[in-house]
Amino acid sequence: MTTGHTCAVAGIAARFLQLRQRTLELCAGLSAEDLQLQSMPDASPGKWHLAHTSWFFEQFVLGRDPAYRPRDPAWHYLFNSYYQSVGPMHARPQRGLLSRPSLDEVRDYRRRIDDAVAELLDRGDDAEAPGLVELGLQHEQQHQELLLTDIKHAFWCNPLQPAYRAPIAAPADAKAVPLQFVAGREGIAEIGHRGEGFAFDNETPRHRTLLQPHALANRLVTNAEYLAFVREGGYREPGLWLSDGWATLQREG
Numbered sequence: 001m002t003t004g005h006t007c008a009v010a011g012i013a014a015r016f017l018q019l020r021q022r023t024l025e026l027c028a029g030l031s032a033e034d035l036q037l038q039s040m041p042d043a044s045p046g047k048w049h050l051a052h053t054s055w056f057f058e059q060f061v062l063g064r065d066p067a068y069r070p071r072d073p074a075w076h077y078l079f080n081s082y083y084q085s086v087g088p089m090h091a092r093p094q095r096g097l098l099s100r101p102s103l104d105e106v107r108d109y110r111r112r113i114d115d116a117v118a119e120l121l122d123r124g125d126d127a128e129a130p131g132l133v134e135l136g137l138q139h140e141q142q143h144q145e146l147l148l149t150d151i152k153h154a155f156w157c158n159p160l161q162p163a164y165r166a167p168i169a170a171p172a173d174a175k176a177v178p179l180q181f182v183a184g185r186e187g188i189a190e191i192g193h194r195g196e197g198f199a200f201d202n203e204t205p206r207h208r209t210l211l212q213p214h215a216l217a218n219r220l221v222t223n224a225e226y227l228a229f230v231r232e233g234g235y236r237e238p239g240l241w242l243s244d245g246w247a248t249l250q251r252e253g
């Protein structure tokens with residue numbers, strides 16, 4: 001093993017522990033009840049996210065070793081999300097019904113997986129492991145985003161309006177810059193991943209595409225602008241909506 005390789009492996013080992021810890025930090029203010037909630041079929045309980053991201057490392061990193069013994073073989077069915085190639089899975093809309101395993105058991109599962117992956121990276125005898133762990137960390141970060149969107153939706157469903165965390169006061173001088181539309185580039189452009197860093201397979205191969213004339217705003221829409229849109233009848237004018245959005249509006253009032 002070269003020195004450069006050793007450094008790269010040490011780097012991924014440190015990032016592994018740091019990003020796995022970050023997921024737990026995102027749950028720090030949440031109770032076991034909060035982490036059990038599934039507010040709609042498209043969302044998942046926080047506990048499921050904690051388990052599924054661990055399962056990913058168990059399935060795609062640790063499980064490559066024929067001698068590896070999973071924490072509980074039955075959990076594979078619960079925490080596989082949609083990887084048909086590795087077997088059937090529990091129905092997503094029913095993830096909120098999984099009161100077992102408990103949150104404590106899932107936390108214990110995470111620790112076991114963390115220890116086993118850290119040990120694998122430390123041994124340094126599996127050349128494919130660092131790349132697979134990197135994939136697992138990108139997956140972990142996707143689920144960190146999902147965990148936040150899902151718990152925020154779950155809290156939104158509660159008439160008590162619990163907050164995920166205390167609001168950060170906007171600075172007194174918060175003022176949006178004037179809205180402008182900035183013309184984008186036209187013509188043939190190259191898109192897709194370039195270079196040596198991590199990319200998902202759907203970001204490759206790099207290829208050419210035709211950019212039509214277009215313009216983008218120089219900033220996000222403000223709440224004040226959105227309120228003005230509502231007050232000026234934006235929700236009564238079908239011409240401003242795509243058909244799916246308009247149908248949802250009619251259906252849900």
Ligand SMILES: [Fe+2]
Binds near residue numbers: 052081
């Ligand atoms: Fe996933």
